[in-house]
Amino acid sequence: MAHPTPRSTRAARPRPAGRTPRAERTRAAILHAAELAFAQEGYAATRLEDVAEAVGIRRASIVYHFRDKREIYDAVLADLLSGFEARLAEALAIEGCLLVRIEAGVGAWVDYLGQRPSLARLLLREVADAPSAGPSLLAEVKPIADLVKRFHDETRDDPLARRKPVDPVHLASAVVGTTVFFVAAMPRLVPSGAFDPLDPDTLARHRSEVLRITRRLLGVESHSCAAEEAR
Amino acid sequence: MAHPTPRSTRAARPRPAGRTPRAERTRAAILHAAELAFAQEGYAATRLEDVAEAVGIRRASIVYHFRDKREIYDAVLADLLSGFEARLAEALAIEGCLLVRIEAGVGAWVDYLGQRPSLARLLLREVADAPSAGPSLLAEVKPIADLVKRFHDETRDDPLARRKPVDPVHLASAVVGTTVFFVAAMPRLVPSGAFDPLDPDTLARHRSEVLRITRRLLGVESHSCAAEEAR
DNA sequence: GTCTATAGAGAGATAGAC
DNA sequence: GTCTATCTCTCTATAGAC
Known part of the structure; x- marks a missing residue:
């Protein structure tokens, strides 16, 4: 038994939809x-x-x-994740070349974590606690994964995409791992509160570091579309 | 109260040193x-x-x-951390320019996580559970931090170091976050066991990705010492 | 909708026999 | 050194009054 209480599978509401x-x-x-x-x-x-x-x-x-404690937790997590899903959809919908849109998506991720740092902490725990086999977390993240997949499909023709420079799993663990650690872990690792990842300047610096990692993992040096399309 | 049971501060052994x-x-x-x-x-x-x-x-x-549950946990974590400390000391002791030694250190980190993936899971939890203020984790990681600091001091003259291209906190969260997520989190995020971070080939690929991130965050393109020192 | 009161289960710690 | 047996505490879940 991995989880003390299994993820709630019952109806989400103890009361009918109409609430005072x-x-x-x-x-x-x-x-x-x-x-x-x-x-x-x-x-x-x-x-x-x-x-x-x-x-x-x-x-x-x-x-x-x-109904019970688990249901509260599920609701909290769902709220956090769906919030990001909405932001990501917005970000990916902008006009521009593949790189610009990827950057918008990654930027939205960093910004969202900055606004709702709880998500970083919960994710840390989710991945730590998820049973090895269970598809629990997977199910929660699915809408977001679908969104990314749709994005991937519709930009298949992009020259950048065709170069396939890096395994998506590596890219994902780099982007997600780096940001989650930055927001949730580093404050507890550097001495006594001298570090606040939510400070606007600090977060902005981090954002640009993550974008730098992303671009460079993708094998792109410049961040201008023109430079990319000129190849 | 953040922790159900505070980190044990009593004597480490219920019995005197001599054990059968x-x-x-x-x-x-x-x-x-x-x-x-x-x-x-x-x-x-x-x-x-x-x-x-x-x-x-x-x-x-x-x-x-x-003595109690907490003492077992502390012993497990200490064992994992001191194991890495030893490997890191070895890696940093090699001959070579700064970049070569940094790469050796980062490589040692990835390799060690591959051999003892428990550390990745425990770290995930440690940072998730550590009380916001408490210096608990900090104390455990201190020997390693000291090691890195000593390394940093003794290589202060290196041309690469003098360029100070990136904040160490960003670099640390990138390296640690990426690897820990790769080892401990991704297997639970990609569908049903189709992904094994401990597979030698997979781990080797990851290792080179992390080194790539490191180099590029440091602003270095080539990984040869010669190229670096030729500047 | 929110309360008081209580039931019930889980898990860590302890005492003392062998 | 390892065992059996028991104690105690914490926290969830439930029943039913207001």
């Missing part, structure tokens, strides 16, 4: 508090007691909105 | 089984019950060798 505004607010407040708690403490270490306290209600009241 | 060969074997077996369990399941989800079963003894017997 009050319930809606409480529900949102629970999600927000839970996101912070899960990011800070981890799934197992997070006590529903503390989440309730942060919201200003009692533990048992949470159950009115969510 | 039998006890020594049992102790080693516990450490080995615990390493696998912690890597596979995580700290909280690992039951001492299961570790004992894997060793072939009873749960209570573990307590003879280790």
Whole structure:
């Protein structure tokens, strides 16, 4: 048994769709508090007691909105991931050559992590906790993977793509690993709070480093479209 | 409270130094089984019950060798880290220009993760679970950080170093994040076991990708010393 | 919708026999 | 050194009142 509690497979809502505004607010407040708690403490270490306290209600009241702890976690993760999915779709939709659009996508990723660093912490845990075989995480990430795949298909003719300079798995682990570590891990590795990855300047520097890695892994030196298309 | 059980600060051994060969074997077996369990399941989800079963003894017997669960975990992590420390020291001691030695160090890191992938999983969890402020992980990694710092000092005169092309924090998160994700996370993200980062060929490819990232982040195109020193 | 109160399970720690 | 047996704590989940 890898996971203490298996991912919830039951209906997502304990109540029918129609919710009162009050319930809606409480529900949102629970999600927000839970996101912070899960990011800070981890799934197992997070006590529903503390989440309730942060919201200003009692533990048992949470159950009115969510069937169990796992359902809250799933909702938090889904919210974070779908948020990025939307941003990524926007970014990939811009006009421009392949490289410009890839850069837009990678940039959107870095920016999104900067705005919602909880995602970095949750991802760290997700990959650490996911059972070796289970397709759990895979299912959650699928919409995003589909998006990337669609993008890949529709740009198959691009000269850059045809060069196939690097294995996508390597590129993915480089981009995702680097950013997630930068946001979630480095603050805990460099001495006493002297480092804040969310500081706008710091994040901007990181963003350009990641773009540099991306371009260079792709075998491209310049970041101008013209230079690329002139080959 | 971030950690369910704080890192153990008491004496490392429940018994004086002199151990019987039998006890020594049992102790080693516990450490080995615990390493696998912690890597596979995580700290909280690992039951001492299961570790004992894997060793072939009873749960209570573990307590003879280790004061508590945390002490086992600390011992496992220390073993993994000190193993790398030794390899890194070797790698950095070789003759050659700065770039060659940096490459040796990075290569040693990738190779070591390939041999002891548990370290990747534990690191993933460590950074995810470490309390925001606590210097716990920092203390564990200190010997390695010192080693890198010594290396940095003694190569201060190198032309490559003087160019200071990139912030060390960015470089570190790139190298560590990329490798850790590659080894520990990607197998759980690509469909059903079609990907094995520990396969010698796959790992070798990854190794060269990481070296490529390193060189390019450093602003160096060629990997020959001659090319670098000719500037 | 939110509360109080309680049931129930899991897992780590401890005491003491062999 | 390793065992059996037990204790205790924590946290989730549930029942039912307001």
